[in-house]
Amino acid sequence: MTAFQGVWILAEQSAGRVLRISHELLARGRELAQKRGTDLTAVLLGWNVCREDLQELIERGADRVVVMESPVLEHFLVEPAAAALAEIIRQYKPEILIAGATSTGRTLMPYVAVGIHTGLTADCTVLDIEAGTGNLLQTRPTIGGNVLATIKTQNDRPQMATVRPRSTRPAPRDPGRRGEIIRLQPPEDLPPGRIKRLGFVPDQDEHPLADADVAVAVGRGIKKGENIPLVQRLANSLGAALGATRDVVDRGWLSYPHQIGLSGQTITPKLYVGVGVSGSIQHLAGMQTSETIVAVNNDPDAPIFQVADLGIVGDLFEVVPVLTERIKQSRSSS
Amino acid sequence: MRIIVPIKQVPETSAVRLDEQTGTMIREGVEAIVNPLDLYAIELAIQLREQLGGEVVSISMGPPKAATSLREAVAMGCDRGVLLSDKAFAGSDTWATSYVLSEAIRRIGVFDLVICGERATDGDTGQVGPGIAAFLNLPVVTYVAKVDSVDNGTCRVRRRVEDGYELLEASLPVVLTVVKEIANPRLPTLRGKQRAKAGDIPVWDAELLNLQAGQTGLSGSPTRVVKIFKPKLARRCEKLNALDEQGVELAADRCVEFLRERNLL
Numbered sequence: 001m002t003a004f005q006g007v008w009i010l011a012e013q014s015a016g017r018v019l020r021i022s023h024e025l026l027a028r029g030r031e032l033a034q035k036r037g038t039d040l041t042a043v044l045l046g047w048n049v050c051r052e053d054l055q056e057l058i059e060r061g062a063d064r065v066v067v068m069e070s071p072v073l074e075h076f077l078v079e080p081a082a083a084a085l086a087e088i089i090r091q092y093k094p095e096i097l098i099a100g101a102t103s104t105g106r107t108l109m110p111y112v113a114v115g116i117h118t119g120l121t122a123d124c125t126v127l128d129i130e131a132g133t134g135n136l137l138q139t140r141p142t143i144g145g146n147v148l149a150t151i152k153t154q155n156d157r158p159q160m161a162t163v164r165p166r167s168t169r170p171a172p173r174d175p176g177r178r179g180e181i182i183r184l185q186p187p188e189d190l191p192p193g194r195i196k197r198l199g200f201v202p203d204q205d206e207h208p209l210a211d212a213d214v215a216v217a218v219g220r221g222i223k224k225g226e227n228i229p230l231v232q233r234l235a236n237s238l239g240a241a242l243g244a245t246r247d248v249v250d251r252g253w254l255s256y257p258h259q260i261g262l263s264g265q266t267i268t269p270k271l272y273v274g275v276g277v278s279g280s281i282q283h284l285a286g287m288q289t290s291e292t293i294v295a296v297n298n299d300p301d302a303p304i305f306q307v308a309d310l311g312i313v314g315d316l317f318e319v320v321p322v323l324t325e326r327i328k329q330s331r332s333s334s
Numbered sequence: 335m336r337i338i339v340p341i342k343q344v345p346e347t348s349a350v351r352l353d354e355q356t357g358t359m360i361r362e363g364v365e366a367i368v369n370p371l372d373l374y375a376i377e378l379a380i381q382l383r384e385q386l387g388g389e390v391v392s393i394s395m396g397p398p399k400a401a402t403s404l405r406e407a408v409a410m411g412c413d414r415g416v417l418l419s420d421k422a423f424a425g426s427d428t429w430a431t432s433y434v435l436s437e438a439i440r441r442i443g444v445f446d447l448v449i450c451g452e453r454a455t456d457g458d459t460g461q462v463g464p465g466i467a468a469f470l471n472l473p474v475v476t477y478v479a480k481v482d483s484v485d486n487g488t489c490r491v492r493r494r495v496e497d498g499y500e501l502l503e504a505s506l507p508v509v510l511t512v513v514k515e516i517a518n519p520r521l522p523t524l525r526g527k528q529r530a531k532a533g534d535i536p537v538w539d540a541e542l543l544n545l546q547a548g549q550t551g552l553s554g555s556p557t558r559v560v561k562i563f564k565p566k567l568a569r570r571c572e573k574l575n576a577l578d579e580q581g582v583e584l585a586a587d588r589c590v591e592f593l594r595e596r597n598l599l
Binding site: 143154 | 492497585588
């Protein structure tokens, strides 16, 4: 096992441009590499990847970037991507490999973990290094998000984990930071695989929640779908995106792209306002890294107050209209 | 056309509680249901069989009582169910679970599609579908939102990704994992329920599946849960009581002031 060294992150690209998740993973990876006293490598599969973006990976914390380019790696297809990644792992033997819990990461990582016989933990919210053993401690919500479990991969390497997009801020850029870029030739027998990509249909409407600086989330306390406009008005007064708990989405009061939490989106806005949100672990997993958290709830013991910076205990139907007015006044006077 | 649908029996998760003393789950008295996301896989499989003919076989790894979930699958319209049950499977992580399911699929024989739910609502990993594909050395398409066609040994599907849908064509056999958009799961019919009640659910164990020792259960699992706990939440919350009209006014004023202090307005 000592042959396995270094912390690696799986960077992702689209149309040759490195995606933001890669920079978030560098923030996670840097912390782990520091604790483990080792270096940080970003691995990237793609085709015609922008050079400046590779340099940016270094400026955001990678000591080394390992990139393999091939036309069959242009878009994510599981078979060539898995063959390439498994080959790189065999060659470089990373001790830890983390990826985003994206449509790519959540497909590629389990496929590869089976192939190379190692453990993989999905959707970790906290990653840490165990004192003494140096093992990766992987903590994630489980049992429907009711509790947290800490998981170890004791005897197999690399230790593999995925983390939710937007659960960390991107690692800051340090212009001029130096590192090594290693370009690997794809293996000659890299399979094109048995899946062909015929096309792509982009979404028409945008879902601004993930990128929002301010998000207002509505929970079951709203009681009825017809009451949603009350919270929408609060969101409008703050210039915020509207989100919701799983309960609200399951009842059909808002659509799935609004869902915040373990089974929806993870967000890290500057300001999160929860209205009638009790704060199940499943929901907290999607918002607790917000910079500032404000909550309105009629139950003084609601768990949401334990992660909030400011809590208003009261009936949302009385509080929200007054609060909306005050915010409007305040914004128009400034 | 033969379609295999691996399903999981899960606790009705919102009802599960944690014993804070011992750090273990209290599952007693909690209803066991078919993983809600697996119902979409079952529905798609039945629809494809209705179009193309053939059979739908549902399999599940779990304790003996998981047979009830397979009976539900049959009541919905699956042709038969097979339970994979053995003490040696207990404690399997996603790697070991994928191994057991893939060996059972091999044993069923020739097949065209394996259709899985996107993830189970208890473990929430979504790793077993791709894991099965890797063990079977098959391609996998995850997050399938629509099947456009299945013919001439291929299937065309739409795969839901972050910013749209990929249009993909996969040769059969292939493993699919499906999202909710794929279909509306039907309810079991009375006739289906009767058939499910009368039918037999065979049980396959490690020996029958000829599984390698040490590859299943806790000992065959690369990952190990070392701690289960309730999170300690740590922010100092400034709590405002807004229980009457005056309280509401004061709380709203303080909230605006607070947001201004933090440059959020």
